Amino acid sequence: MTEMVYGSMPSRVTEPVLPRWWRTIDKWSMTCIMVLFGIGLLLGLAASVPLASRNGLEPFYYVQRQAFFGGIAMAVMLGISMMTPAMVRRVGVMGFALAFVAICLLPFIGTDFGKGAVRWFSFGFASVQPSEFLKPGFIIVVAWLMAASFDLNGPPGKTASFAIAMVVVGLLAMQPDFGQAALVLFGWGVVYFVAGAPMTLIAIVVGLVVVGGFAAYESSEHFARRIDGFLTPDLDPRTQLGYATNAIQEGGFFGVGVGEGQVKWSLPDAHTDFIIAVAAEEYGLILVLVIIALYTTVVVRSLMRLTKERDPFIRLAGTGLACIFGVQAMINMGVAVRLLPAKGMTLPFVSYGGSSVIAAGITAGALLAMTRMRPQGKMGDIFGRGGR
Numbered sequence: 001m002t003e004m005v006y007g008s009m010p011s012r013v014t015e016p017v018l019p020r021w022w023r024t025i026d027k028w029s030m031t032c033i034m035v036l037f038g039i040g041l042l043l044g045l046a047a048s049v050p051l052a053s054r055n056g057l058e059p060f061y062y063v064q065r066q067a068f069f070g071g072i073a074m075a076v077m078l079g080i081s082m083m084t085p086a087m088v089r090r091v092g093v094m095g096f097a098l099a100f101v102a103i104c105l106l107p108f109i110g111t112d113f114g115k116g117a118v119r120w121f122s123f124g125f126a127s128v129q130p131s132e133f134l135k136p137g138f139i140i141v142v143a144w145l146m147a148a149s150f151d152l153n154g155p156p157g158k159t160a161s162f163a164i165a166m167v168v169v170g171l172l173a174m175q176p177d178f179g180q181a182a183l184v185l186f187g188w189g190v191v192y193f194v195a196g197a198p199m200t201l202i203a204i205v206v207g208l209v210v211v212g213g214f215a216a217y218e219s220s221e222h223f224a225r226r227i228d229g230f231l232t233p234d235l236d237p238r239t240q241l242g243y244a245t246n247a248i249q250e251g252g253f254f255g256v257g258v259g260e261g262q263v264k265w266s267l268p269d270a271h272t273d274f275i276i277a278v279a280a281e282e283y284g285l286i287l288v289l290v291i292i293a294l295y296t297t298v299v300v301r302s303l304m305r306l307t308k309e310r311d312p313f314i315r316l317a318g319t320g321l322a323c324i325f326g327v328q329a330m331i332n333m334g335v336a337v338r339l340l341p342a343k344g345m346t347l348p349f350v351s352y353g354g355s356s357v358i359a360a361g362i363t364a365g366a367l368l369a370m371t372r373m374r375p376q377g378k379m380g381d382i383f384g385r386g387g388r
Helices: 002-006 017-024 027-047 049-054 061-081 085-109 130-148 157-174 178-194 199-219 221-231 240-251 275-306 312-336 354-370
Strands: none
Touching: 027 049, 027 061, 027 275, 027 354, 049 061, 061 354, 085 130, 085 157, 085 312, 085 354, 130 157, 130 178, 130 312, 130 354, 157 178, 178 199, 178 312, 199 221, 240 275, 240 312, 275 312, 275 354, 312 354
16 A cells, blocks of 8 residues: 555665676776786796895796785785775775884884885795885875865865875885885875965975975985986996996897896896886887886876766875876886986886785775776756755
C-alpha cells in the first residue's frame, strides 16, 4: 500500500570499484609511469653491475632489489589511485606527520653513509630516507590548509601552510639537504600561487630564497663547493659532472651500444643521481628524449585534467604533486647536462633506491587519484541559487 501511495524507493546502483577506477583513471599517465619504471630496470641492468662487482655481490643484486621495491611501489600507486580524494587527504596527513617526526629524529639516530649529510635511517638490510616520503604528504597538507581557508570562517590556512613550509625547509637545510629543501619550497610556492597568492608575497619569498642561498654559500663548505664547481668555466674531467658530460657526448644520437658504455665504471652514483648519463651513453639521445616525453606527458595531462576540477583541494593538491614530480625529474637531468649545480636527487621511477621509488609510487598514486574524471556539474552551479 505504501508503494502504491508514495511510489517505490529508488534503488541506488553502485558501480564496482575496479570498473569505476578503470573508467575514470588517466590511462595515458599511468602507462607512462609504468614505462618509466621499466626503463629504470633496463638501465639498472647496466648501471648497477659495476657497483655490485665492487661490493662483491651478484651481478644483478641491485636490479633484483629495485624490481622488488618497484613492485611494492606499483602496488602502492595502484592502491592509492583507487582512493577518494578524502581518503588520500587522510593518508597524506598521517604520512606527513610520520615523516616529519622521522626527520626530527635524524640528528639523533640517523646516518650519513660517509656522504656528509645525515639523511637516512640504517636498518642493516635496508635504509630509509624520510625526506622522500615527506614531499607528497607535505603537498597534501598545505593544499588542505589553503583549500580550507576558502571556506566561510575558515582557518588561516595560507599562514599556517607558510609556517609549516619554513619549519620543514629549516629541518632539511640542517641535514644539509638544500636540494630537497628547495623542492619543498617550490611545491609550496606552486600551491600558493594556484590558490591566489599576491605577487608581492611571491616576490618576498623569492627574495628570501636568494638571501638564504647566499647565507648557505657562506656557511656551508659543501654547498659552496658545488656552486663553485657549477660556475667555473673549466670542468674537471675526473669529477662526476666531468664523467657524465663526457658520457653524454660519447653517446651521440644513437648511443655506443647496449652494455658498451664506460661511465658506469667511473661514476659511483651512476645507478642513482646520474642514471641519465648511462642512458645517454648506451642508448643515445633517442632514449633521453623518450624519457623527457614520458615525464612531460604525465605532467601536462595531469594539469589539463585539473583545470576542469572545481574542488579547490583536489585542484591545489594535484597541481602541487604534478609539479614536484616533473621538477624533480628536470633537476636530475639538468644536473647531468650541467644546466644546474650538482645535487643528489633521484630520477623518479628510473633511479635506483627503495625510498625513492616507493615515495614516487605514493606521489604518482595520489596524482592519479586527484586526476580521475568526476562529475563536475555545470559551472553555473558555482554561483548563487537565487533563481530556484
